[in-house]
Amino acid sequence: MATFTLNINGTTREVDVDPTTPLLWVLRDHLSLVGTKYGCGIAQCGACTVHLNGNAVRSCSLPVSSVGNQEVTTIEGISEHGDHPVQQAWLEEDVPQCGYCQAGQIMTATALLKQNPSPTDAEIEMAMNGNICRCGTYVRIKKAVKRAADSGSMA
Amino acid sequence: MTLVKTKIGRRAFIRNTGMAGGGLLLGFNWLASCKMTPEEVSALPKEWFELNGFLRVGDNGMVTIMSPNPEIGQNVKTAMPMIIADELDTDWDKVIVEQAPLNTDIFTRQLAGGSQSIRQGWESLRMAGATARQMLKNAAAQAWQVPVAEITTAAGVLTHQASGKSAGYGEMASAAAALEVPEEVNMKSPEEFTIIGTDRKNVDGPKIVTGKPLFGLDVQREGMLIAMIVHPPAFGMTFQSADFDAVKAMPGIRDAFHLIAYPEGAERQWSDGGAIPEMVAIVGESTWQCMQAKKALRAEWEAPELLESSAYHEQALSDLLNKAPEAPAREDGNVDRAFRGAATIVERTYSAPYLAHNTMEPMNFFAHVTPEKAELLGPIQTPEFLENTLASVLEMPKEKIDIMMTRMGGGFGRRLYGTFAVEAAMISKKMQAPVKLVYTREDDMSQGTYRPSYKIRYKAGLDADGNLLAWHVRSVGTNDGRVFENRFPAGAVDHYRAEFHTLPTQVTTGAWRAPTSNFIAGVENAFLDEVAEAAGKDPIAFRLELFDRAINNPVGDPKQNDYEPERYAGVLKLAREKSNWDAGAPSGLSRGVAAYYCHNSYVAQVLDLEMEGNEPRVKKVLCAVDCGIVINPLSARNQIEGGIVDGIGHATYSALTFQDGRPEQNNYDTYRLIRNSEAPEEIETFFVDNGIDPTGLGEPSLPPVQGALANAMYRATGTRYYRQPFVGSQQEQRIIG
Ligand code: FES
Numbered sequence A: 001m002a003t004f005t006l007n008i009n010g011t012t013r014e015v016d017v018d019p020t021t022p023l024l025w026v027l028r029d030h031l032s033l034v035g036t037k038y039g040c041g042i043a044q045c046g047a048c049t050v051h052l053n054g055n056a057v058r059s060c061s062l063p064v065s066s067v068g069n070q071e072v073t074t075i076e077g078i079s080e081h082g083d084h085p086v087q088q089a090w091l092e093e094d095v096p097q098c099g100y101c102q103a104g105q106i107m108t109a110t111a112l113l114k115q116n117p118s119p120t121d122a123e124i125e126m127a128m129n130g131n132i133c134r135c136g137t138y139v140r141i142k143k144a145v146k147r148a149a150d151s152g153s154m155a
Numbered sequence B: 001m002t003l004v005k006t007k008i009g010r011r012a013f014i015r016n017t018g019m020a021g022g023g024l025l026l027g028f029n030w031l032a033s034c035k036m037t038p039e040e041v042s043a044l045p046k047e048w049f050e051l052n053g054f055l056r057v058g059d060n061g062m063v064t065i066m067s068p069n070p071e072i073g074q075n076v077k078t079a080m081p082m083i084i085a086d087e088l089d090t091d092w093d094k095v096i097v098e099q100a101p102l103n104t105d106i107f108t109r110q111l112a113g114g115s116q117s118i119r120q121g122w123e124s125l126r127m128a129g130a131t132a133r134q135m136l137k138n139a140a141a142q143a144w145q146v147p148v149a150e151i152t153t154a155a156g157v158l159t160h161q162a163s164g165k166s167a168g169y170g171e172m173a174s175a176a177a178a179l180e181v182p183e184e185v186n187m188k189s190p191e192e193f194t195i196i197g198t199d200r201k202n203v204d205g206p207k208i209v210t211g212k213p214l215f216g217l218d219v220q221r222e223g224m225l226i227a228m229i230v231h232p233p234a235f236g237m238t239f240q241s242a243d244f245d246a247v248k249a250m251p252g253i254r255d256a257f258h259l260i261a262y263p264e265g266a267e268r269q270w271s272d273g274g275a276i277p278e279m280v281a282i283v284g285e286s287t288w289q290c291m292q293a294k295k296a297l298r299a300e301w302e303a304p305e306l307l308e309s310s311a312y313h314e315q316a317l318s319d320l321l322n323k324a325p326e327a328p329a330r331e332d333g334n335v336d337r338a339f340r341g342a343a344t345i346v347e348r349t350y351s352a353p354y355l356a357h358n359t360m361e362p363m364n365f366f367a368h369v370t371p372e373k374a375e376l377l378g379p380i381q382t383p384e385f386l387e388n389t390l391a392s393v394l395e396m397p398k399e400k401i402d403i404m405m406t407r408m409g410g411g412f413g414r415r416l417y418g419t420f421a422v423e424a425a426m427i428s429k430k431m432q433a434p435v436k437l438v439y440t441r442e443d444d445m446s447q448g449t450y451r452p453s454y455k456i457r458y459k460a461g462l463d464a465d466g467n468l469l470a471w472h473v474r475s476v477g478t479n480d481g482r483v484f485e486n487r488f489p490a491g492a493v494d495h496y497r498a499e500f501h502t503l504p505t506q507v508t509t510g511a512w513r514a515p516t517s518n519f520i521a522g523v524e525n526a527f528l529d530e531v532a533e534a535a536g537k538d539p540i541a542f543r544l545e546l547f548d549r550a551i552n553n554p555v556g557d558p559k560q561n562d563y564e565p566e567r568y569a570g571v572l573k574l575a576r577e578k579s580n581w582d583a584g585a586p587s588g589l590s591r592g593v594a595a596y597y598c599h600n601s602y603v604a605q606v607l608d609l610e611m612e613g614n615e616p617r618v619k620k621v622l623c624a625v626d627c628g629i630v631i632n633p634l635s636a637r638n639q640i641e642g643g644i645v646d647g648i649g650h651a652t653y654s655a656l657t658f659q660d661g662r663p664e665q666n667n668y669d670t671y672r673l674i675r676n677s678e679a680p681e682e683i684e685t686f687f688v689d690n691g692i693d694p695t696g697l698g699e700p701s702l703p704p705v706q707g708a709l710a711n712a713m714y715r716a717t718g719t720r721y722y723r724q725p726f727v728g729s730q731q732e733q734r735i736i737g
């Protein structure tokens, strides 16, 4: 066990865990931030996507010991009132079915649009390919990403 | 308006739930911990009045509607309350939706499966809303001393035109709750609907996009431990021994033991199918610590003489396929003679592998079992059956067992089989502590209640003019071999034989989205395409000729046929028209068609694609659907789209294979699921507007699309596709990040 001081959603959190513990389980089990989901544990499905210094990463495969003082943002932290343009686009397009994958999808989409505010269809597909949606909401996900991009508020 | 009775004989469909004096009701809500905004809090009424088990009205006119059925992503949590709200005649934005707990006294069929929630709930949900509206009207009539027949309602307001009196529902709620349930109530006719048939967003949408705890895996409780299982590594193996002490010494691990989830003599329900009776349980303080202990565990398992491999299944299915069953499931005319006289015979064999459900949220369940009571909370499609099993394994009366349903991260049939909840309960009982059982993805994929693997052989005989004379289908499946002998083209062919065999296997199987249809629809449509080609006919025209036959001059007793040929032909004609079929495929693209009937609904699809290497790139799927009245078109289209993506994905990429009883795939690196860039670029859905009572929607778009895909791929490549998956698991390196 070891103590880690983490910078999560703009606040400092301290945890005492095994250094090999993936960030995903630190968030879920130790910090009660359960919006970040577990889907595969091997960086294949994207359900656990969070931002590390603004980049989308798979928290299931990121040991807490390697986080250091980098800024971690989770789905709970991308907007205060759930009104981030990507979240709004997701609601407008009524994307979710079961909803389980959607936090990860939204985190990947937000990181993409931050780096590339007006992506092409192919760029959207490339970026979103790491996120599985078992319910098959891909068509709406693509529309929602485009809607968020078109809203212009991502630039 | 239609007058309906609220009871038949002594059986009441709707009743007051005995709130003394219609008093204050505080619903238990495990999510109460998730903070409400100040605006949300001030919008809440001070008092709620329960009018029946489905709904309560607040003193300020807000309405809480209970959604009785489990939510697996099929969006019943929005659609079912919409039906109640419409008959209640209230504003949708005054409605709060809550997931109802299991309560067999109030609700019937609290089950998610078979695409039946809306179809079977239709009457009772409408009656719940209509009864409450009638009680509010009766209360207003008493208060105002006017005849009840003169009172009208709209958007949550009661009005008496002649006297100019009006009141919101909230003002009459207290008085209404004290009234008797009326014996008869009026229900709306479809043209009076104001909410049904309109686009309404997912009621949980805002919580989903902000990551609120909604799912079973999100449950956290004071003092809760995490539990995991280690199940036999191969189907057929049983537990022998394990080095529990080594694991128990690991950090954070509280216990490790041999778990018998189903003790001898325990009464099993069908929903316990696929249960592994014995395994190892590991209990600890955190998920990661349990995962480490799982990896470290050394266990011995006993192997039976035969451990099944895919080669074995393949061979055994082939052998069976070559044998005639003792009796056909249906036989019309004289099939053998008709084939002898046929000008052309087409005979083809198709196969499909086992599939895992792979819900994105792996199996899990929270349980807290004490000698006094059992509290269970989690994702389950069959809570009522679970309760029966729990009563037996825990030796506890049902009154002491509480089951609450969480939103589910997918179902697809997997959560019909609640063995994981039984395991959670038995672990909690042993630990004398609240536990959350969590399956890893590997546990989830390798423990299975899989879609069976199948083989099927079709043979069709045509006369010299390309008319279908004879049809013979023989199906075999692992633990399943249904052939749907009364579905199309039964009734449309003079000489018809349908038969099946079942191959019992150790690998456990169960319902997987659109059971059996998820194989038969695709291959039947692929075969029909090939037969139409041999007949020199357009594939739609060929099918329509057969429907004409079934309409005008059906073979056998038409009541025996499990489809209405008019509606079947209807969706096909709609798809032909909307896709501009007669003009041919858009330039550069290849086009395939399919149609199917299952879950009481009809679907026809036209699919356009181009090939990129050996992979299909689907440009568009046009889908015509007849599922009667559509409650919520916005989410209905979502279901159709999801089924199409699901069908294309599994037919193209997915397979579960076995080596000596061990699944060879146990996570998404080896089991390929369809991804974003592989989904159709566009899906367009048309609903037939016929005012017929609603039927299934969660499954029917999946099965036929596999046939539309195979047919379009044939047009593009000149190759017919007889084996699923068409492409397989070789993942192209398209993933980044
Ligand atoms: S859980 Fe991290 S990628 Fe699947």
Ligand code: FES
Pocket: A096, A097, A098, A099, A100, A101, A102, A132, A133, A134, A135, A136, A137, B073, B360, B409, B410
């Ligand atoms: S909405 Fe269910 S997995 Fe994506």
